[in-house]
Amino acid sequence: xxxxxxxxxxxxxxxxxxxxxxxxxxxxxxxxxxxxxxxxxxxxxxxxxxxxxxxxxxxxxxxxxxxxxxxxxxxxxxxxxxxxxxxxxxxxxxxxxxxxxxxxxxxxxxxxxxxxxxxxxxxxxxxxxxxxxxxxxxxxxxxxxxxxxxxxxxxxxxxxxxxxxxxxxxxxxxxxxxxxxxxxx
Numbered sequence: 001x002x003x004x005x006x007x008x009x010x011x012x013x014x015x016x017x018x019x020x021x022x023x024x025x026x027x028x029x030x031x032x033x034x035x036x037x038x039x040x041x042x043x044x045x046x047x048x049x050x051x052x053x054x055x056x057x058x059x060x061x062x063x064x065x066x067x068x069x070x071x072x073x074x075x076x077x078x079x080x081x082x083x084x085x086x087x088x089x090x091x092x093x094x095x096x097x098x099x100x101x102x103x104x105x106x107x108x109x110x111x112x113x114x115x116x117x118x119x120x121x122x123x124x125x126x127x128x129x130x131x132x133x134x135x136x137x138x139x140x141x142x143x144x145x146x147x148x149x150x151x152x153x154x155x156x157x158x159x160x161x162x163x164x165x166x167x168x169x170x171x172x173x174x175x176x177x178x179x180x181x182x183x184x185x
Contacts, residue, residue, distance in 0.1 A: 067158025074155065074164040081151050082166070085144040092137035099130040 064070065069077070155165060 066160045066164070067154065069158075071164045074160050075166045077151055078148075078155075078166040081144070081148040085141070085148055088137065088141040088144045092134065092141050095130060095133045095137050099127070099134055102127055102130060 066074070152165075
């Protein structure tokens with residue numbers, strides 16, 4: 001019992017000493033003498049306020065990042081997204097042109113009778129393959145445009161400046177080779 005009382009007294013004494021030592025160190029760091037630190041409250045001891053701690057440093061470390069990426073990384077992302085849209089649109093235009101050229105020939109009207117395998121006709125039916133290719137290319141154009149729109153949204157949310165996004169020559173968001181009202185089907 002005596003030991004526990006002595007231990008409690010020692011712990012209380014050490015706690016009081018550490019608090020006094022902490023106040024003295026804080027006052028010394030703030031530039032005042034230790035006697036004035038005893039009379040002031042601990043919050044006024046010169047510690048940083050919460051606004052100061054939550055603010056990012058103003059110093060520039062040689063590069064600036066927005067949304068976790070530098071200027072060159074954002075430009076590369078936009079260049080890749082725009083080039084994939086351009087490539088998909090070029091492939092679609094090529095497939096549509098081939099389908100349009102093939103559409104005027106007799107092969108466009110060749111059908112296989114029911115019950116026979118598809119390859120049983122005397123002439124090859126490239127029209128079906130071209131239509132499938134056009135359909136696939138249209139889907140790829142939509143995916144590439146969607147990826148570019150998502151990148152634009154990410155950049156807007158990250159506060160990326162327009163000059164970080166590369167050239168503003170946006171690829172067309174619609175396919176001019178398909179007349180309005182056809183629906184592309």
